[in-house]
Amino acid sequence: MQTKILIIFSILNLTFMNYLQSQVDEDYENLLLAEDETSTSLFSSAFKPIFGLGQGLLTFYGDIKNNYGSPLNGKWGTTVSISRSLGQYFDVDLYALFGKTSGERRNLQDLTLNKNFETELFMGGVALSYNFNHLLKRKRPIHPFISLGIETMQFTPRGDLKDYDGNNYTYNADGTIRNQTNQIVNRNYDYETNLREINATNKDYSLMTFAVPVDLGLNMTITDRMTLRLGNSFRFTFSDYI
Secondary structure: OOOOOOEEEEEEEEEEEEOOOOOOOOOHHHOOOOOOOOOOOOOOOOOOOEEEEEEEEEEOOOOOOOOOOOOOOOOEEEEEEEEEEEEOEEOOOOEEEEEEEEEEEEOOOOOHHHHHEEEEEEEEEEEEEEOOOOOOOOOOOOEEEEEEEEEEEEEEEEEEOOOOOOEEEEEEOOOOOEOOOOEEEOOOOOOOOOOOOOOOOOOOEEEEEEEEEEEEEEEEEEEEEEEEEEEEEEEEEEOOOO
């Protein structure tokens, strides 16, 4: 089985801490900024949940992928998360991500290789983040991070195989796509065909798989209660059917 790689480029993720006080508690701030780890408790009540909301671009890199090489091209996805600090150096994140990704392959030598797909994705998982505070001073506006997690992924692959009249596309060696009357047509990008139902070898494959996300990026402090996150998330998935 060939492992597919799904890359998510996160454009924007805002996180903010939830607390009940109407004004900033100076003792709480000093606790968060303390350099001495021994002065904090791993599950101290001073550490409040951190909520996140973000959007990014989903780009698929596998057997059937678009010809562009940049993850800046893709379909939009949305993520929501809740996190908790584990001391000064680590955070644990629970999250959900949903959106779509697609791909198209064109081949003029072997016309059977002309394929396309679009799939809706829903992912949920847990990740552990490290903020490099062992190496860098804590009081700074920009915090690099790296994280590793495990998640489940649901997908519903569909293909654009027919025109608006229900006729199959015919790919030709000259690079054109024609209909049944041999007229040149363009794809309508209406993904009408359930790809699992027409799979010749396995019509009962699972629409769920596991994935291992690896995140790299920066957290930028906007206010005492809000952070902007920019980064790339590489997801290594374990299914040939996405």
